[in-house]
Amino acid sequence: MSVSTLGAPARADSAQQPPPERKPRRKLPDLRRWISPLAIVALWQIACETGLLPPDKLSSPWTVLQAGIELAGTGELGDAFVVSTTRVGIGFAIGAAIGVLLGIVAGLSRWGNYLVDPPVQMLRTLPFLGLIPLFILWFGIGEEPKIALVALGVAFPLYLNVYAGIRNVDSHLIEATTALGYTRSERLFHVVLPSALPNTLVGLRQSLGVAWLSLIVGEQVNASSGLGYLINNAREFLRTDVIVVGLVVYAALGLATDAIVRLVERRALRWRAA
Amino acid sequence: MASGLTVEVRGLTKKFGDRTVLHELDLDIAPGEFVALLGRSGSGKSTLLKVLAGLDTDVNGSATVDGKVSVAFQQPRLLPWRRVWRNVVLGLHPVVGRDVAIKALTEVRLADHADAWPRTLSGGEAQRVSLARALVREPNLLLLDEPFGALDALTRLAMHRLVEALWQQHEPAVLLVTHDVDEALLLADRVLVLDEGRIASEYVLGHPRPRELSDHIDVRAKVLADLGVTERASA
Ligand SMILES: Nc1ncnc2c1ncn2[C@@H]1O[C@H](COP(=O)(O)OP(=O)(O)OP(=O)(O)O)[C@@H](O)[C@H]1O
Ligand SMILES: [Mg+2]
Numbered sequence: 060m061s062v063s064t065l066g067a068p069a070r071a072d073s074a075q076q077p078p079p080e081r082k083p084r085r086k087l088p089d090l091r092r093w094i095s096p097l098a099i100v101a102l103w104q105i106a107c108e109t110g111l112l113p114p115d116k117l118s119s120p121w122t123v124l125q126a127g128i129e130l131a132g133t134g135e136l137g138d139a140f141v142v143s144t145t146r147v148g149i150g151f152a153i154g155a156a157i158g159v160l161l162g163i164v165a166g167l168s169r170w171g172n173y174l175v176d177p178p179v180q181m182l183r184t185l186p187f188l189g190l191i192p193l194f195i196l197w198f199g200i201g202e203e204p205k206i207a208l209v210a211l212g213v214a215f216p217l218y219l220n221v222y223a224g225i226r227n228v229d230s231h232l233i234e235a236t237t238a239l240g241y242t243r244s245e246r247l248f249h250v251v252l253p254s255a256l257p258n259t260l261v262g263l264r265q266s267l268g269v270a271w272l273s274l275i276v277g278e279q280v281n282a283s284s285g286l287g288y289l290i291n292n293a294r295e296f297l298r299t300d301v302i303v304v305g306l307v308v309y310a311a312l313g314l315a316t317d318a319i320v321r322l323v324e325r326r327a328l329r330w331r332a333a
Numbered sequence: 334m335a336s337g338l339t340v341e342v343r344g345l346t347k348k349f350g351d352r353t354v355l356h357e358l359d360l361d362i363a364p365g366e367f368v369a370l371l372g373r374s375g376s377g378k379s380t381l382l383k384v385l386a387g388l389d390t391d392v393n394g395s396a397t398v399d400g401k402v403s404v405a406f407q408q409p410r411l412l413p414w415r416r417v418w419r420n421v422v423l424g425l426h427p428v429v430g431r432d433v434a435i436k437a438l439t440e441v442r443l444a445d446h447a448d449a450w451p452r453t454l455s456g457g458e459a460q461r462v463s464l465a466r467a468l469v470r471e472p473n474l475l476l477l478d479e480p481f482g483a484l485d486a487l488t489r490l491a492m493h494r495l496v497e498a499l500w501q502q503h504e505p506a507v508l509l510v511t512h513d514v515d516e517a518l519l520l521a522d523r524v525l526v527l528d529e530g531r532i533a534s535e536y537v538l539g540h541p542r543p544r545e546l547s548d549h550i551d552v553r554a555k556v557l558a559d560l561g562v563t564e565r566a567s568a
Contacts, residue, residue: 231410234388238403330450
């Protein structure tokens with residue numbers, strides 16, 4: 060199962076809009092939307108209690124909850140959380156820096172376009188998760204291959220969107236601002252980069268989705284710490300409750316980062332909303 | 334410039350591939366003079382404006398402009414991600430503040446939209462912002478490429494009065510490209526017709542302002558004939 064952050068639910072954040080003072084009446088989440096998810100959880104619980112679902116296939120929601128509380132209490136879950144988030148954080152930072160930088164270079168300069176774009180477009184077609192064996196040979200089995208995998212996954216969507224955003228800048232705006240006396244750097248900061256921002260944020264969202272996915276895959280292969288390790292370790296002992304706890308945390312992390320991007324989007328693209 | 338002219342164009346030739354759009358064109362515009370440029374679609378009006386705006390330097394001949402140039406286009410071309418007042422003053426050197434923008438916006442009666450996003454403006458409002466943005470640069474030459482072409486008839490009439498007032502106040506030389514003969518006759522000191530890559534005819538309009546539509550009825554017929562309206566209505 061993956062943390063599908065790309066088509067995330069649009070409603071989850073309606074209760075945490077940034078300026079609450081401007082909205083006197085907060086929109087309440089529609090309770091009717093909770094009926095079927097709760098029913099599914101209830102059915103799941105019943106299936107487990109009646110023995111329809113044996114615990115070595117899937118634990119009951121109640122057991123999962125207890126396992127979660129227990130793992131949190133011992134600090135295991137917290138440690139795993141920190142390790143995994145750090146991997147994604149570092150990998151994302153590296154990949155985003157590379158993707159955005161290359162996108163800007165290829166988008167802005169003619170030679171950058173000639174030199175950077177072709178190899179990136181070729182590499183992009185590689186199924187990057189298939190590079191894991193190579194990464195293990197190159198980087199060993201420590202943190203590096205996992206971080207590298209995340210960085211690689213992050214770099215492409217950002218590169219492609221930044222590049223497209225810059226290339227698609229409205230030539231009429233360039234013409235007008237040139238005629239009005241904007242300097243090169245003013246054109247860059249007031250015309251080119253802002254016009255690339257919507258695309259860049261799309262890229263950011265995609266790349267965060269990919270980041271979690273890469274992490275999960277990377278942690279499955281070999282890990283001695285982190286959420287992936289927690290899950291793999293639990294498999295050895297048939298602890299399906301712990302596995303589900305791990306999955307839930309993955310999902311929550313994916314949703315959380317997606318919510319952050321949407322918050323950034325709402326602020327940065329205010330001019331579009333009107 | 335020694336000649337004292339704001340615009341001095343000599344032997345200007347512009348080719349796109351082997352298609353000659355401007356052919357040995359000469360044009361003078363005196364300081365503060367209001368010139369309207371008419372011509373059939375595709376006759377090269379925008380091309381000429383781009384040369385004068387410094388946007389196209391790949392030409393033969395000479396085109397000199399004495400002093401600052403600024404432009405307003407048929408579409409307002411505001412930066413959608415900058416608020417109205419920032420659109421007005423961005424790109425000015427030295428950098429100026431909001432107060433300057435507000436002053437310029439007041440002249441086009443849009444001071445209360447200073448903090449709006451361009452998206453929220455009507456077509457006429459956006460066009461007035463574009464005018465304020467052009468005028469705040471205190472140009473010696475104001476180039477207008479069909480600035481009212483996309484507006485409805487009523488708004489256009491109001492814009493004529495506004496442009497006339499702003500011109501009288503700031504006294505830039507103006508080169509107004511338009512398809513609207515009446516607009517040219519209302520506003521301009523001189524009407525030029527561009528054809529075959531050069532200024533084919535020229536009419537000096539002496540009537541005092543503000544003018545009525547009937548004031549240059551004689552010139553109107555001639556200009557329309559130059560544009561080929563009488564015998565080649567479908568051209
Ligand atoms: N970048 C370009 N490349 C090739 N041909 C061009 C280019 N720009 C303009 N032209 C050609 O030059 C001619 C004059 O174009 P221009 O835009 O100056 O016409 P115009 O008089 O402004 O027309 P309109 O009244 O329709 O705006 C047209 O035939 C056009 O096709
Ligand atoms: Mg034109």
